[in-house]
Amino acid sequence: MDTDGRxxxxxxxxxxxxxxxxxxxxxxxxxxxxxAMAAVPRGIFEPWVRTLLAVVLVLxxxxxxxxSYPRWREVQRAxxxxxxxPPLALAPLFGYGVALVAVLALVAILLAG
Known part of the structure; x- marks a missing residue:
């Protein structure tokens, strides 16, 4: 850890x-x-949708x-x-990524129903 500063x-x-x-x-x-998304039974979502949602969530x-640790270190140094x-450059990625998963899941639920 950088010990420069107070x-x-x-x-x-x-x-x-x-x-x-x-x-x-x-x-x-x-x-x-x-x-959990990967474990959803086959008949509920199309297999490719289920796999896509699971992969995006795990990524x-x-x-x-x-x-998380590099961010902690940057903030501690500041x-x-x-x-x-320092600004959190990846905040939009996480926000939009989770929103994308939610929208795709909603569409898949509506199409399955």
Whole structure:
């Protein structure tokens, strides 16, 4: 860990840590959603739709898990240097990715019904 700068207020460090843990929890939820989607019985969704939804969820899960620590480190470094917090560049990807899965699932449910 970069030790340049001052030790930040513990409240900010702990808030950063909670955010890191939330990213990991989000990753687990996305992964569970992907596994659940892959386990949906064959007659409910078209197989390709089920596979697409599962793959997108698991990929989002892997991204969230893989990027959570580097993000924590960037924010911690900014706190130590009393610099602006860097923007979360992947926020749109996660937001739109989950929205895409929800819309595709909704369409598949409506077509199946």
């Amino acid at each position: 030790e930040p207020d513990p409240r900010f460090t702990l808030a950063n840590e909670r955010t890191f843990l939330t990213w990991l929890s989000t990753s687990l939820a996305l992964s569970a959603g992907g596994v 989002l899960s892997a991204l969230a898990a893989a990027l 706190l130590r240097r009393e610099a602006p917090i």
